[in-house]
Amino acid sequence: MGQSYELGSLQDEQDCQRLGDILCQSFRVLKSDWLDYSRMIGLDNFRVLRGVQGIVGGLVVYPMGQWWGGKCLPLAGIAAVGIAPEYRGQGAARCLMEQTLGEVYEREFPLSALYAATGPLYRSVGYEQGGTRCYWQIPLEGWAGIQGSLPMVPLEGEEILGHCEGVYRQFAARCSGYLDRHPALWQMTLNPQEGQVFAYGVGELEGYIVLSQRSHAAERILDICDWAALTNEAQRTLWHFLSLHRSQLKYCRWYGGMIDPRLALLPEQSAQILSSELWFLRIVNVPLALELRPYPSLITTELHLAIEDPIIGENQGCFVLEVAGGQGRVKRGGRGSLRLTIRGLAPLYSGLYSAAQLSYWGQLEGEEAEIAIASQVFAFPVPAMPDMF
Structure with a gap:
């Protein structure tokens, strides 16, 4: 026993x-x-x-x-x-x-x-796969021609967190999967254990970058601890600023998602993913999670879900998700025509995998037409989480 x-x-x-x-x-x-x-x-x-x-x-x-x-x-x-x-x-x-x-x-x-x-x-x-975390690298040579017009302002002491926190929150709101960081994560982000940290603001609260420098296997690396840009010009300024380090440093590295839109501003596809991993998500409260999640604003429909959750009994059973005007409303009951486990709900909820993909792998069962609707209802950009905790 x-x-x-x-x-x-x-x-x-x-x-x-x-x-x-x-x-x-x-x-x-x-x-x-x-x-x-x-x-x-x-x-x-x-x-x-x-x-x-x-x-x-x-x-x-x-x-x-x-x-x-x-x-x-x-x-x-x-x-x-x-x-x-x-x-x-x-x-x-x-x-x-x-x-x-x-x-x-x-x-x-x-x-x-x-x-x-x-x-x-x-x-x-x-728990099941919920989104991506990738370690990117790009050589600092080859894109020196990119220009940015905003000033880079050195930040020190307490002003680093004060500047970064507000900008990060606006930036993270655009990125599905990003964290509203716990204070401890801010401390780990802005004060890494290795290397001296340098921080800069971009323009008038339009962006920031926190970076450090190190040598690794005879190569000189610029590590981006954290960065965010709220405008196109702010991101161009950051790329220009990074290129100014090319005489002393060979590579720039940072953590981001599998798809990083910031790279679209560079002239060449010279960035590469050195490593990647998937973080896991768990839907703890099915009705609450479904009602709080935003949905495509032009879709009006309902999904009849049957959820299997052997750990949290309140999640077990049938639910109707009504979607209209970008919002969801959940009630008990319904036909239960889309059948999935609480594990299968996680990547569907996050948008990592579509309902159609989950059905191919046996994680979701239902009629083809309703599966197609579910794919549209839960569509999100590929979720990412640069933070490790």
Whole structure:
């Protein structure tokens, strides 16, 4: 008979030390890194799983937001999921995730996201691929002719966050999947562990860039920690500014989506993706998530969904999604003619995969005409999330 576990918060310094030991071993980090990380995140955001012998594992729940079609929806970001080695393979990790999802549902988060170190665990509790995160590289030579007319203004100290936060929020609203960052993510973005950071504003609050420089394998790299441009001229100014580093640095690198519209301003297709990964999304509250999500404004229709969710019982069953004027309304009941699991709903909701694609792979069942309508209803640009958490 399996051991029983209970989810809870950190109660004292001993709990904090025990969880730190588990996470340091799980992620191969130093104790000093754990202390810095826990202070930055806030101990209230950690959850631990207790068994008969005490704490067996834990994780972090980041309360954040995520942008979808110009609208910011509440999001529970899950990170630092770790189980003590002696308790692995006994169902503790799944129990930790199930109970955490129960709490996240009670806190009325419609969505949850994470980066999956192992797919089977997170898929077993309803997460599925939600969007892209790609590591881009472009040589700084070859596009020096691009010009920008706006001034670049050095930023220092507290003015960096003050300038960047407002511009980022406007930029992120245009990019499905981008985060409304938790304060800890802002700190990690603007203060990376390696290298000195330089920050610049573009014009009158039209953009910004935060960058650092390093050498790697005899190559000199300019790393973009964060950047955003609200106008065409601001982005052209940023490209021009980056090209001015070409005499000292060979490549520019940054994280973005699989499709990065900023590259359309460059004369040549010289950028390449060095690596890529997919982050995972979980629909925590089906009616709330469907009603908060924006939809194409010219579509008026209804979809009859049948959802299977073995973890959160309130999501189980049939729902009617009525779409009109760019908004959705959800009610219980209906024919249930579009059948899918809570896992299959995640990439449909995010727009990563269309209803037609999901049906080809057996993730969605229904009549061809209704599947075609669903593909239109849930259409979004390919979602991206440059941040790692």
